Amino acid sequence: MKQYKDEVEAANDFGQRVKEMKAEIGRVIVGQDDVVDAVLTSIFSNGHCLLVGVPGLAKTLLVNTISDVLGLTFSRIQFTPDLMPSDIIGSEILGEDRHFKFVKGPIFANIVLADEINRTPPKTQSALLEAMQERNVTAAGHQYTLDAPFFVLATQNPIEQEGTYPLPEAQLDRFMFNIWVDYPSFEEEVKIVTATTTNAKVELKSIMSGEEILFFQRLVRSVPVPEGVIDYAVKIANSTRPAQENAPEITKEFISWGAGPRASQYLVLGAKCHALMNGKYAPDNEDVRAVATNVLRHRVVRNYRAEAEGISAEHIISELMKKAAV
Secondary structure (H helix, E strand, C coil): CCCCCCHHHHHHHHHHHHHHHHHHHCCCCCCCHHHHHHHHHHHHCCCEEEEECCCCCCHHHHHHHHHHHCCCCEEEEECCCCCCHHHHHEEEEECCCCCEEEEECCCCCCEEEEECHHHCCHHHHCHHHHHHHHCEEEECCEEEECCCCCEEEEEECCCCCCCCCCCCHHHHCCEEEEEECCCCCHHHHHHHHHHHCCCCCCCCCCCCCHHHHHHHHHHHHCCCCCHHHHHHHHHHHHCCCCCCCCCCHHHHHHEEECCCHHHHHHHHHHHHHHHHHCCCCCCCHHHHHHHHHHHHCCCCEECHHHHHCCCCHHHHHHHHHHHHHC
């Protein structure tokens, strides 16, 4: 791994490497720049993310491509109603020597794609909780530490709810980001069809090693944050809570439950990483706003009135950011 004379040099190199990664990812993934930015921000902030979008938008391909560019081991788990916790974590089997041995499940990888995570029952969904929060798993009374770096990138289909099991709030809160994956533009779709209907295959090069990712994660955490930026982030998170005395009117009207302190932490951490990725040495309020929607989208629980009037979580978050800036 390259040695840096100081953190400024490391920060400059990090910004350059991120540009290289985006360029390499762009050889396979057409468009979706905001999604790629958000996933990379999540990874270098050492957080997990939930990708929500209709089928066929290359969510799985995106995750696989990022794992190739980052030089990490990749594992895909297709969540189904009959999936058991042991299918994820692993299980003990009786070996030829008549001793039990633990056979690791697909959770033992650097990047784990939890495909259609809401298609499996809560019992199996909860098998991910310990892994996501503690970076280890427990099986047959023994604790096993997962290799670092470790990320869970889950996908979810927002339109087909029959036979699904919505993720509980405790599970959703483990995800740093909830990223909405939208349809490509007409021009982007033309490029996608042109590139994917031939025999051509793109060979990706690895831009960064696991050791370097861990180094840059520590670098992100060491970025200084002005006190005013922390106040702004906490103010946004605090304003989503309707029980607060000074809660904005839009919060009291349309939110039943707001975001907890983990949201404030992720707002600041995400802002640090966003700043560093864009050539800045310290975040400002703009960096907080850049990550706020992805951080808060799944932590703001709308009430029946909001749903009846078609008030989206994104609209509420946008209004709260404006009020927090005053």
